[in-house]
Amino acid sequence: MQHEEAWARYFLSFESLLTKAAVAFATAGLALASLIGLYQIIARFVLHRSAEWSEPLIQMTLIWMTYLGLAAAMRSGTLISVDWLLSLSKGRARQVIQIVILVCVLTLLGFLTWFGISLAMRVKFQTIAGLGISTSWAYAALPFGAVISIFAAIAHVIDPRSNIDHQTQNT
Template sequence: MQYYSRLMDYAVHITKYLLGISLAIMTAVTVMEVVRRYLFGLSFPWAEELVRFMLIWVTFVGGAAAFRSGGLVMLDLVTGRLPERAKLILQLFTNTVVLVFLLFLFRNGISYSLSPVIVNQNSAGLGISMTLPYMAIPLGFGLMILFSLEHYHRIISQLRKE
């Protein structure tokens, strides 16, 4: 399992690097578009669409990275007062519910992203298949599933130590 954790560390490292590049590109394109529009009265037909599609990818893939590092919102009002073993059991239950929900979203994300309505539709500005922006959904949830499985291992290891 140590190999799996290192692999997930590497995946998150690459993800954060790509997210940083994506945010830089989004910022540059937005600034360029604002300057071009206000100074010259012109605009690129693809700029707003590119930034929107990149924002979708940053949201879902960045959400997965935040999920692994525990950066998402969590209410620990109740769990903070529980004994350690009860906390772990509650985490195990919560992780199970989250995993079932993620599997549902992953499955539906793939079926929707690959549906003929999406596959046969092209974006107006970039002219790319709409499958590309929609695939951020199953990819983000797929990463969250992998991270959730890693979390299972951590919880079970801690339960065995107790």
């Protein structure tokens, strides 16, 4: 029993660092996209210059921000859940529902990982206009975010933090 608790503690520590880093990068991505958007407006309307690189960079930054931020939603259990069923269930039924939800989420994230890798490999010789970098860099956000989210989804089952979990445990 102590071995399982130690393993869970190490896993949760690793996942916490991973998710916090993902959220920090997602937040930085939002800030970066905002600053690039501001520059784009200033360049176009004040400086009367074209910033052709800004639009694809904003898009790529927002894609990465979304998939990195997915980990935070998975960790809190707010992305894919059946709150109504969880609120009605207790004990063993609740555990079964949580496992079914986890299996569904892990299946989805597994498909995202597999499809994201496949997609990134297919477009590796294409370049993003205005940036001159491989399109794979944009599509790599799918498997990268999905793998981080797998850790977060498992951590949510081991140590739930969502409001619905705390409400039903206290009643």
